[in-house]
Every structure is written in structure tokens, then in C-alpha cells.
Amino acid sequence: MKNNIKLLALLALGLAACEPEFDKEVSESGFYSAGDADFTTYVAVGNSLTAGYADNALYLQGQENSYPNMIAMQFAHVGGGDFTQPLMNDNIGGLLAGGNKIADSRMVLEFDAEGNPSPVNLDEEPTTDITNTLEGPMNNMGVPGAKIYHLVAEGYGNIGGVGSTANPYFVRFASSASTSVIADAVAQDPTFFTLWIGNNDILSYATSGGVGVDRTGDTNPAGYGENDITDPNVFASIYNNLLTALTGNGAKGAVANIPDVTSIPYFTTVPYAPVPMDEGTANQVNQGYADYNQALSLFVLLGQIDEEEAQRREIKFQAGQNPVVILDEDLTPLKHPVTGDDIPNLRQTTSEDLIVLNASSFIGTPAGEDPTQINGISVPLGDRWVLTPEEQQLVSNAQTQYNATIKALAEQHSLAFVDTRAMLAQAAETGIPYDGGVLTSTYATGKAFSLDGVHPTAKGYALVANAFIEAINETYNSTIPEVNPGAYPDVFIK
Incomplete structure (x- = not known):
């Protein structure tokens, strides 16, 4: 039987790659206010969403268009300082370890001879080798693949543990082989921070189709598998420890909750009857x-x-x-x-799958x-x-408890709270207007999500940046300007 399933059969492309611009020059002064916050030293803590991951890879332009980098550029209006990121070598993406490829290059949209579009990996080899470590500290502490308990794990940047206890992305910029992500973040003595963590604690289970174990009731993460759901009590305990560490010197900050998996095109693009x-x-x-x-x-x-x-x-x-x-x-x-x-x-399959x-x-x-x-x-x-519906329920149960923890601890620590769950639900249901169009969760053409169906495009990250800025302004009486999503690229064509 010939496969007649066309993933992007009605693709109406209006795709353009452009460099971001801002409505206001950073040099302008007196128009904006930091309010009750101090943005001198901003540190962003999180996972791939914080790092700027997109198109199934971490690459240079994605990092430059990460939501923390956008926020930092806007903080510059109100006294924000330099914002350093562990930049990749190029826009190819992927990783090497001693010359051996350990992560694939990024995805782009390619058209076949008949004009049918499909996502493909760039046919170029990565050039970023994790053995070439970077000089820190890094303000962007986003580590692709990190779950909440990874942020407190010592040795998470030890190259000897790659493949088991360490993360190759953190290997590149960890201050030492024995440090943890949170230790390196706190060592910078931040005056302001953002924290968006917990997505991977359910997402890896979901994206694997439920190939994993619901660890609710198991409070020892050392025994967890890659695709397991983190116990909500473990999540709550570590999340509180993270906020205690980050606010220990009086820093203010903003935290975000976890979106529904049903909001992202990785799960909504293929119909149940295809x-x-x-x-x-x-x-x-x-x-x-x-x-x-x-x-x-x-x-x-x-x-x-x-x-x-x-x-x-x-x-x-x-x-x-x-x-x-x-x-x-x-x-x-x-x-x-x-x-x-x-x-x-x-x-x-049924419509519930x-x-x-x-x-x-x-x-x-x-x-x-x-x-x-x-x-x-x-x-x-x-x-x-x-x-399946049963597996979706396990994800939903954990997510509900994680989000309740995030909201409660944000209030306890007097932090700005960002409801990314509601924002991405709006993108999935009605779309989010911006100056130039509407961003939706429709695969590729919706322009909010990159080709991996999980991570945002630069336009999507701009929405995230604005959600953070809005919450920060409301909480700390600041008047930080938002970014223009229309000035950023969406899906890239090969």
C-alpha cells in the first residue's frame, strides 16, 4: 500500500528568516523603570526551553533567540547587565565528543521533486565538541534534557559521566566536573533570575508514547529511568530547594508552570485515523x-x-x-x-489517542x-x-501536582508567576495575535513551534519572553518593554 499520508499537505508557507529587531533602542533612558527589582545580574535556570533549543537541536541562532536572551536585551533598558550564553559553534547543531558525533544536526524544511514538504536533518556534520569547554560563568543556565533533580545533581557536568550521570551540554560550561547546575547559578550572586523547569519530568514519558514508569511514590530519583515520571513530592521538595537557593541573597525572580502536552504539535499533528x-x-x-x-x-x-x-x-x-x-x-x-x-x-486508535x-x-x-x-x-x-488515554492521565496527574507546587511556591517566595500553560493552550485553541499575524500550534504553518513539534520557534520564544516580562512588570512595578514577535524568524527552509 502506498503511503498517502501527507504530513503537511496544505502547507501555505510564508516563512522568512530575519534578524531580530527592537522597537526601542537600548540606549534610551528615563522612559522605562526597573520598579522594585534589580536586573543588574540576571541568571536563567532551566532546560532546553531556556537554552533556546529548536528544530530538535541546540544551535547558534536558536540560542541568540532564546527567551532569556530576549528578556536580557529588554532588561538593558532598566539597568540590566551583560548576558552570557554557552554558544554553539554554528547553526548546524548537534554535538561531537572527541570528534565522534553524539547528537544530530538540526532539522529544516525540505521540498521533494513533487513539491511535498517534510522535515529533514541538515546533511552537515556538527562542529561543536564538548571536550572544548567554555570559560564561565554563564548567565543562561538552560541545559537541554535536564529534569528537576538534575539541577541539583553534582557531577552533572562531568564528561566521564556522559551517557549515564552527566549531560553533554552542561559539560561544555560547568565550572568543574563536580559542580551542579544550581551551584553554578547561585555562585553568580544573581540579583534576578528566571526558573522554568519540570517539563521534562513528564514530557520524556509522553514523547516516548508512555514507555516509562510513573514513579509517584518513589522518592529516590537515583533509580529513575530516562522516560519515567518524577514523583510529585520529589518535585516539590527540589523545587523549594531551588527557590531557597536562588533567593538566598535577596534576589527576585520569575517562575513558569508546565504546559499541557496536548498543546504541542508533537501530539496533535497526526490524526487518529490517518x-x-x-x-x-x-x-x-x-x-x-x-x-x-x-x-x-x-x-x-x-x-x-x-x-x-x-x-x-x-x-x-x-x-x-x-x-x-x-x-x-x-x-x-x-x-x-x-x-x-x-x-x-x-x-x-480512537479520537482519545x-x-x-x-x-x-x-x-x-x-x-x-x-x-x-x-x-x-x-x-x-x-x-x-x-x-493512550490511560497514559495521558498519568501525565496530567503529575502535571497538575507540579503546577500546584510552582504556583504555591511562587506565592510563598513573592515571585512573579508565568502561566505558560494558559498561553500555549490559547495558541492551540484560538491562536495568539501579534503584529503581523496569528501564532498557532499547527505544525510548521502555525509558526509558534519549530520542526521538532515540541520547542518553539523564535517567534514562539518571543511570546514566552513577553509572558515573563508581563508577569515581571505586574509583580515588581517595572515598565520593561516587550519584544515584537514579528521581528523574529519561524520555520527555516533548506
């Missing part, structure tokens, strides 16, 4: 599932499942757009009544040399490609 099929093909496929469907009645008689689950597990295709077949570990395990063998937990963006590249294509073995049809999608 497979087109004519009537003849549908009948042929249904014949292949006839014995399986008939056996479901037997499992009901044997008491292994009830009628409702039998209906949920039935596989049926028809002319038009069809759901894909998936393996769902949350279904009741079935045993063959004679052999005792396990029966695959099959069902088709979220198929991850990366699955679009192979749904409807042959799974091997046999042309009858088709991904998502005769060959079910594995757990990693679909976030």
Missing part, C-alpha cells in the same frame, strides 16, 4: 482480521474479557480514513484457550520486504508511537 483506504482494500484487510474478531466472542464466553472490551478490541476497516492498529498494554492480557500462548493486545509526530514517517508503509505487511494496518504500532 490511513486512507478504498472499499476493496478495506474488505481485503478485514478478511485478514476475521479470525481474530471471531475469537473475541470466545474470550468473552471464557470470561477473560467483557463485551465492552471485546468491542473496543475489534479491528474493522472501511472506505475512507481509518484508525491504525496498535498494541495497548492497558488492555486485559489474553491467553489462547488451548496452547496458553499470549494473544497480542490489539485495538484501533495521541499518535506521536514521528510515527507519520512510516504509517501506511511496508514493514519489511513482504508488501502485505503494512505498518499500522497488518503490523500494529508499538507502545512508543501512541500516548
Whole structure:
């Protein structure tokens, strides 16, 4: 079966890469006020969202368009000082370690001979080697991949631990092999800080399609896997410790909560019924599932499942757009009544399932040399490609508790609070107007999200910067000017 799924079939591109400009010159004085805050030394703490990560990589222009860098440029109107970042070598992205590639280059939009667009990695090799460490300190302490407990982990920048206990991005600018992210942040004696952390504590579970463990009740992060959900009590304890450390010298700051995964195009781009099929093909496929469907009645008689689950597990295709077949570990395990063998937990996707963006590249294509073995049809999608309602609930439960912690501790420490959850929900539901258009979460054409479907474009980061500035102005009686999202680029074409 030919794969007719077109990820960006209606792409109407108005894409331009331009350098950011500001409405007001930094040299202007007397017009803006710092209010009750001191922006002399600003330190930003967080993960990839703070670093300026986009298009599935960290690269130079992305860092220059990071929301902390935008904020720092606006702080310069009210006494803000220099803002140093651990800049990459180029706009290729990716990483080397002793000359060996350990992270891929960034994504760009490419058009094939028929004019169909698709995201591809640049066919250039990275030039940024983590063995070439940078001289600090760095005001932007955003570390791609960091979860909340990583920020307090000593040795997180030790090159000997890369691949296990250390992060290659932090290796580049850690003050020593034994330090932690928060230690290096606090050592700068910041007068103002931003903290946006916690996304990865649920996001890695979600983007892996729920391949991980919900660690709620497990308070020892040392045993957590890469895709596990962080225990909310661990999150709360460490978050409080972070704020205590950052405000210990009297610094003021701003913190942000965690958006819904359903707000980002990584989970909203691929429809639950992405497979087109004519009537003849549908009948042929249904014949292949006839014995399986008939056996479901037997499992009901044997008491292994009830009628409702039998209906949920039935596989049926028809002319038009069809759901894909998936393996769902949350279904009741079935045993063959004679052999005792396990029966695959099959069902088709529903509107409640979220198929991850990366699955679009192979749904409807042959799974091997046999042309009858088709991904998502005769060959079910594995757990990693679909976030089921049960898995979504686990993410939502943790996120709700994380956000309650962030809001409560922001109030306790008298900090500015940024509701990025509401902002990105607006982008997903109605779009966010700016001087030049509307930013939405539609993949590529919405211009708010980069090609990885998770991280913002520079325009999207400008929205984040403005949300921080608005909260800072409201909390500290300052009059810091906002940035113009229209002056920043969105998706890049190869």
C-alpha cells in the first residue's frame, strides 16, 4: 500500500528568516523603570526551553533567540547587565565528543521533486565538541534534557559521566566536573533570575508514547529511568530547594508552570485515523482480521474479557480514513484457550489517542520486504508511537501536582508567576495575535513551534519572553518593554 499520508499537505508557507529587531533602542533612558527589582545580574535556570533549543537541536541562532536572551536585551533598558550564553559553534547543531558525533544536526524544511514538504536533518556534520569547554560563568543556565533533580545533581557536568550521570551540554560550561547546575547559578550572586523547569519530568514519558514508569511514590530519583515520571513530592521538595537557593541573597525572580502536552504539535499533528483506504482494500484487510474478531466472542464466553472490551478490541476497516492498529498494554492480557500462548493486545486508535509526530514517517508503509505487511494496518504500532488515554492521565496527574507546587511556591517566595500553560493552550485553541499575524500550534504553518513539534520557534520564544516580562512588570512595578514577535524568524527552509 502506498503511503498517502501527507504530513503537511496544505502547507501555505510564508516563512522568512530575519534578524531580530527592537522597537526601542537600548540606549534610551528615563522612559522605562526597573520598579522594585534589580536586573543588574540576571541568571536563567532551566532546560532546553531556556537554552533556546529548536528544530530538535541546540544551535547558534536558536540560542541568540532564546527567551532569556530576549528578556536580557529588554532588561538593558532598566539597568540590566551583560548576558552570557554557552554558544554553539554554528547553526548546524548537534554535538561531537572527541570528534565522534553524539547528537544530530538540526532539522529544516525540505521540498521533494513533487513539491511535498517534510522535515529533514541538515546533511552537515556538527562542529561543536564538548571536550572544548567554555570559560564561565554563564548567565543562561538552560541545559537541554535536564529534569528537576538534575539541577541539583553534582557531577552533572562531568564528561566521564556522559551517557549515564552527566549531560553533554552542561559539560561544555560547568565550572568543574563536580559542580551542579544550581551551584553554578547561585555562585553568580544573581540579583534576578528566571526558573522554568519540570517539563521534562513528564514530557520524556509522553514523547516516548508512555514507555516509562510513573514513579509517584518513589522518592529516590537515583533509580529513575530516562522516560519515567518524577514523583510529585520529589518535585516539590527540589523545587523549594531551588527557590531557597536562588533567593538566598535577596534576589527576585520569575517562575513558569508546565504546559499541557496536548498543546504541542508533537501530539496533535497526526490524526487518529490517518490511513486512507478504498472499499476493496478495506474488505481485503478485514478478511485478514476475521479470525481474530471471531475469537473475541470466545474470550468473552471464557470470561477473560467483557463485551465492552471485546468491542473496543475489534479491528474493522472501511472506505475512507481509518484508525491504525496498535498494541495497548492497558488492555486485559489474553491467553489462547488451548496452547496458553499470549494473544497480542490489539485495538484501533480512537479520537482519545495521541499518535506521536514521528510515527507519520512510516504509517501506511511496508514493514519489511513482504508488501502485505503494512505498518499500522497488518503490523500494529508499538507502545512508543501512541500516548493512550490511560497514559495521558498519568501525565496530567503529575502535571497538575507540579503546577500546584510552582504556583504555591511562587506565592510563598513573592515571585512573579508565568502561566505558560494558559498561553500555549490559547495558541492551540484560538491562536495568539501579534503584529503581523496569528501564532498557532499547527505544525510548521502555525509558526509558534519549530520542526521538532515540541520547542518553539523564535517567534514562539518571543511570546514566552513577553509572558515573563508581563508577569515581571505586574509583580515588581517595572515598565520593561516587550519584544515584537514579528521581528523574529519561524520555520527555516533548506
